[in-house]
Amino acid sequence: MDGASAMDTPAVRALEHQYRRLRRQQALVTLVCISVFVACVVGASVVTGVTPIRVIRGLPGLGGYFAETVPDISLATFFADIAAWYADFWHWLGLLFDTMLIALMASLTGVVGALLLSFSASRNLMSNTPIYFASRRLLELARTVPEVVYALIFVVAFGVGPLAGYLALSVHSIGGLGKLYAEVNENIDTRPVEGLAAAGGNWFERIRYAVVPQVLPGYTSYTLWRVELNLRAAAIVGFVGAGGIGQELYTAISWNNYQDVSAILIMLVTTVIVLDLTSEVMRNRLLGREKN
Amino acid sequence: MALTAASITPEEMDRLQANYPRAFKRPWWEQARQWAVWSALLAFVGYCLVRFDAAPGRIWDGLSELGVILSAMVPPTFGAAPSGLFWALLESLTMAFLGTLTAALLAIPLGIMGARNIIPNWVFHFVLRRHFDGIRGIDPLVWALVYVRAVGLGPIAGTLAIATSDTGTLAKLYAEAIETADSGQAEGVAATGAGRSIVIRLGVLPQVLPVMLSNALYMFESNTRSATILGIVGAGGIGFELSDRIRAHRWDEVGMIIIMIVVTVALIDGLSHLIRKRFIEGGKNRPLVRTDEAT
Numbered sequence: 371m372d373g374a375s376a377m378d379t380p381a382v383r384a385l386e387h388q389y390r391r392l393r394r395q396q397a398l399v400t401l402v403c404i405s406v407f408v409a410c411v412v413g414a415s416v417v418t419g420v421t422p423i424r425v426i427r428g429l430p431g432l433g434g435y436f437a438e439t440v441p442d443i444s445l446a447t448f449f450a451d452i453a454a455w456y457a458d459f460w461h462w463l464g465l466l467f468d469t470m471l472i473a474l475m476a477s478l479t480g481v482v483g484a485l486l487l488s489f490s491a492s493r494n495l496m497s498n499t500p501i502y503f504a505s506r507r508l509l510e511l512a513r514t515v516p517e518v519v520y521a522l523i524f525v526v527a528f529g530v531g532p533l534a535g536y537l538a539l540s541v542h543s544i545g546g547l548g549k550l551y552a553e554v555n556e557n558i559d560t561r562p563v564e565g566l567a568a569a570g571g572n573w574f575e576r577i578r579y580a581v582v583p584q585v586l587p588g589y590t591s592y593t594l595w596r597v598e599l600n601l602r603a604a605a606i607v608g609f610v611g612a613g614g615i616g617q618e619l620y621t622a623i624s625w626n627n628y629q630d631v632s633a634i635l636i637m638l639v640t641t642v643i644v645l646d647l648t649s650e651v652m653r654n655r656l657l658g659r660e661k662n
Numbered sequence: 663m664a665l666t667a668a669s670i671t672p673e674e675m676d677r678l679q680a681n682y683p684r685a686f687k688r689p690w691w692e693q694a695r696q697w698a699v700w701s702a703l704l705a706f707v708g709y710c711l712v713r714f715d716a717a718p719g720r721i722w723d724g725l726s727e728l729g730v731i732l733s734a735m736v737p738p739t740f741g742a743a744p745s746g747l748f749w750a751l752l753e754s755l756t757m758a759f760l761g762t763l764t765a766a767l768l769a770i771p772l773g774i775m776g777a778r779n780i781i782p783n784w785v786f787h788f789v790l791r792r793h794f795d796g797i798r799g800i801d802p803l804v805w806a807l808v809y810v811r812a813v814g815l816g817p818i819a820g821t822l823a824i825a826t827s828d829t830g831t832l833a834k835l836y837a838e839a840i841e842t843a844d845s846g847q848a849e850g851v852a853a854t855g856a857g858r859s860i861v862i863r864l865g866v867l868p869q870v871l872p873v874m875l876s877n878a879l880y881m882f883e884s885n886t887r888s889a890t891i892l893g894i895v896g897a898g899g900i901g902f903e904l905s906d907r908i909r910a911h912r913w914d915e916v917g918m919i920i921i922m923i924v925v926t927v928a929l930i931d932g933l934s935h936l937i938r939k940r941f942i943e944g945g946k947n948r949p950l951v952r953t954d955e956a957t
Contacts, residue, residue, distance in 0.1 A: 414759050419817065435812035471714075514927055515920055516891045523731060527731060528727070531715060533715060606801045613714075620807065638800070
């Protein structure tokens with residue numbers, strides 16, 4: 371403290387006082403945050419009954435489950451074992467194809483629906499407030515309800531099969547894409563729109579020739595991302611009977627066909643990873659070209 | 663000089679057409695390509711509709727059935743046991759919370775290990791990163807179904823499912839955050855002779871912690887959505903009540919549960935947005951001591 375006393379001027383003292391006060395204040399805020407957080411954790415544990423002990427007790431069962439899914443493969447009969455493991459390969463590949471079709475078709479429908487709704491849901495393009503408001507709420511409703519819930523309801527209405535899954539994903543895609551498209555629309559330069567309006571262009575002409583050229587890169591990026599998302603979703607809507615590989619996976623897990631579970635999951639994860647990489651390459655090519 | 667249609671002479675028109683053919687008519691191969699793209703798209707849609715068995719009759723029957731369902735949802739009611747529904751919703755929320763928390767904690771060491779600048783061995787990096795991809799490539803609902811078989815019905819399965827799927831996602835995001843962190847600070851700390859752990863704690867962590875917290879909050883938002891549906895496979899929460907009501911065709915209660923889910927998701931989104939603005943993004947540039955107050 372001897373070194374400090376040489377600097378012991380009123381200004382320094384005031385600064386240090388201020389510094390300590392703020393540190394105390396900060397410590398108090400941190401303490402309150404930590405207490406609230408701990409209370410949340412304890413409360414959550416009480417509600418769900420999820421305690422570290424019960425989780426740890428469950429882990430051996432989990433290890434056992436995964437051990438069961440490992441196929442019996444010996445080096446001597448390697449290819450025969452693989453063939454036995456993937457005996458249903460072509461059947462599963464067909465179902466995986468179904469899942470991909472569901473995802474692609476739903477994305478396509480989502481793009482069309484989102485195009486129809488996003489322009490009227492953009493503040494700067496739609497001056498009619500009731501239509502703007504209605505479009506916004508419609509998009510919100512479509513994307514807030516989970517896909518699986520739509521699938522559950524559509525399976526009742528349209529029957530079991532890929533049609534229900536396709537429709538469920540379509541509704542959700544329209545909502546999700548519509549909102550993102552509307553955000554892109556709201557960030558455009560308005561001068562081309564004004565120019566066309568000045569030249570006597572009607573609403574559709576203004577959208578087609580002044581807005582669409584500006585928003586296309588943003589749309590492309592969001593659409594590719596949506597296709598990835600839909601592929602994952604298409605795989606799981608099958609759980610509630612909406613077709614594709616998910617339905618087969620559900621059956622395999624429910625009937626404890628352990629080796630089928632691992633075989634299908636490997637196919638599914640490989641497909642998802644390959645398509646993610648493809649869409650990344652496509653995005654770089656499409657958007658990289660726009661920039662240059 | 664303004665060019666209007668009336669002021670252009672026919673000769674001038676011919677000259678313009680000769681000089682700028684593409685402004686008047688596109689060459690045939692471009693038109694053909696456009697036709698090919700559109701026909702391929704139409705063929706694809708047609709093929710899909712046939713494969714999905716989407717005959718007009720079936721669509722029509724489905725839509726009228728959907729109309730019946732939707733009109734049966736109005737007015738929505740809580741049914742016999744409203745408290746049970748709220749309890750199930752609370753269970754969903756807590757599953758999301760505990761699952762995200764577990765994942766966020768597990769992902770810290772994994773993310774540090776997966777960062778190229780912390781462990782430069784590319785084989786290790788590649789193998790670990792592909793593991794993250796594999797884990798997050800499987801949806802929480804799939805994990806939930808597996809966990810229900812492995813540890814039994816109930817919220818433990820749901821919490822573990824969320825935790826597993828998110829550990830993969832968050833570990834990847836954390837590793838990326840660490841890789842993009844400015845190396846200057848870490849080098850500065852290392853220059854003082856600090857060990858590896860100190861360099862991570864003082865040179866890297868302060869840069870990546872806000873990113874980590876922000877990502878964890880985003881995951882909590884998306885997990886709230888997941889947690890509301892995990893119950894469909896028996897992993898606890900409101901999803902079980904929902905699928906139960908749908909199977910029993912009690913549409914008025916289904917309507918109410920959907921409203922509850924939508925409102926809860928909106929509330930959590932708002933809350934998480936508020937926390938991010940207030941504590942993570944807003945607090946970053948606030949100086950500890952304001953000079954005007956100190957003097």
